[in-house]
Amino acid sequence: AGPLDKEQMQGLRDIREFLKVRTSYDVLPLSFRLVVLDNDLLIKKSLNILIQNGIVSAPLWDSHNSTFAGLLTSTDYINVIQYYCQFPDQLNQVDQFRLCNLRDIEKAIGVVPLETVSVHPMRPLYEACRRMLKTRARRIPLIDTDDETGRQTVVSVITQYRILKFIAVNNEQHTMLLKKPVGELGLGTYTNMATATMNSSVLDVIHLMVKHNISAVPVVDEDYKLLNVFEAVDVIPCIRGGAYDELSATVGDALSNRAEDFAGIYTCGEDDRLDSIFDTIRKSRVHRLIVVDDDSRLKGIISLSDILKYVLLYGEEDDSIRS
Ligand code: ADP
Incomplete structure (x- = not known):
């Protein structure tokens, strides 16, 4: 090492x-x-x-x-x-x-x-x-x-x-030491990505989240460029008032109804390091980071659970957490 x-x-x-x-x-x-x-x-x-x-x-x-x-x-x-x-x-x-x-x-x-x-x-x-x-x-x-x-x-x-x-707020001197690129650490998921397009129906995306047991699906265009992210919590306004039939609407329509104060989407590159990710977490309400290349093409996704798991268990004897 x-x-x-x-x-x-x-x-x-x-x-x-x-x-x-x-x-x-x-x-x-x-x-x-x-x-x-x-x-x-x-x-x-x-x-x-x-x-x-x-x-x-x-x-x-x-x-x-x-x-x-x-x-x-x-x-x-x-x-x-x-x-x-x-x-x-x-x-x-x-x-x-x-x-x-x-x-x-x-x-x-x-x-x-x-x-x-x-x-x-x-x-x-x-x-x-x-x-x-x-x-x-x-x-x-x-x-x-x-x-x-x-x-x-x-x-x-x-x-x-x-x-x-x-x-992040209380450990700046420790998070500073985390200088290995996320790509090298293999932090996050980079294969078998579940994605949607703006024209996918909300219902299709919900089924995708259930099937993969995930809380967000990146929305990409025909060149696999990242446009947005549909999150499990985006389902809530969709069924307001018991409007279950509106789930056939497109992801594009559903996302255009997001609240004004929507926190936004955070991206990073495979060369970024955990120290800079902790800087982002310190400053903004991040729910996950979408990994993109220089042309904003989707490469992978780093969930908060991926980060927490790494921080707690990497290098520990039982980092399987299946116990
Ligand atoms: P969290 O538990 O932090 O909400 P998720 O449920 O979204 O995170 O993610 C669970 C696992 O699935 C993580 O390891 C993450 O990297 C992976 N993952 C998240 N979203 C996707 C996706 N759209 N396609 C493939 N894998 C994903």
């Missing part, structure tokens, strides 16, 4: 050490807003609430038992869409579904339910990261349980982005 490799490994070790001495609670800002939805709410209504609050996910609360009931995410809406596709004559029923029916929907369409993991806010942040990687969760709820009464409190939810940003 050359000096670059040594420095890179040192940087990774320092960041891992940092994650072990900080807690999930440390990631939270001093004050924040938390929208929790009642599990009895109609799914249709939950869509409007997310859109009105400018959020794409919310913890669910079972008010009959006073317990945390899981995390609502865009995957749940994608499941409802799949249900509608499999049982198209049940639109009336779909309209009446409540958030507590989401588990029944999973069963009906035969998807394996996502494990509902959570962590205690005062546990090391490293633990939250490991748990996210193991379950492939993109966000993890922080749940506090009272020792005496056993009562649960939903404290907040932390995302992969928030964790990576926390690392």
Whole structure:
């Protein structure tokens, strides 16, 4: 291993050490807003609430038992869409579904339910990261349980982005050491890319995301040049008001309806290094990086989970995370 490799490994070790001495609670800002939805709410209504609050996910609360009931995410809406596709004559029923029916929907369409993991806010942040990687969760709820009464409190939810940003902001001297090009590290996915064109239907792209178990599909032109990215969260405005028939619209139309404050798309080259990616994460709300060549042709994709996995597990004995 050359000096670059040594420095890179040192940087990774320092960041891992940092994650072990900080807690999930440390990631939270001093004050924040938390929208929790009642599990009895109609799914249709939950869509409007997310859109009105400018959020794409919310913890669910079972008010009959006073317990945390899981995390609502865009995957749940994608499941409802799949249900509608499999049982198209049940639109009336779909309209009446409540958030507590989401588990029944999973069963009906035969998807394996996502494990509902959570962590205690005062546990090391490293633990939250490991748990996210193991379950492939993109966000993890922080749940506090009272020792005496056993009562649960939903404290907040932390995302992969928030964790990576926390690392970026507090470890500039360590991320600086990560100077190996991402292409050389093989960071991300560069083969069998799932892509769409502006004329693909939203429904086709949803099926693609389900099939590949991914949260975003790059939109390219006939020369494979990157035009945009359709994300799982872009599904939410598409079905606002229960408009499932509008899923036959094109990706181009759906993307033109994006909110004004859309964070944008971030690209990088295969020669870019993790230190500059951490600079980007420090400054902007990145959800993933699309790897392009000098002619903006699509080469690959680096998801936040790819980065988190590398930072936590590269060079460790059990970097398989399948344990
Ligand atoms: P995240 O879990 O961070 O949301 P994704 O679910 O999008 O990330 O990605 C999961 C894995 O699939 C990652 O290893 C990523 O590199 C890969 N991946 C993401 N999008 C695509 C795509 N459109 N085509 C092929 N592979 C992808």
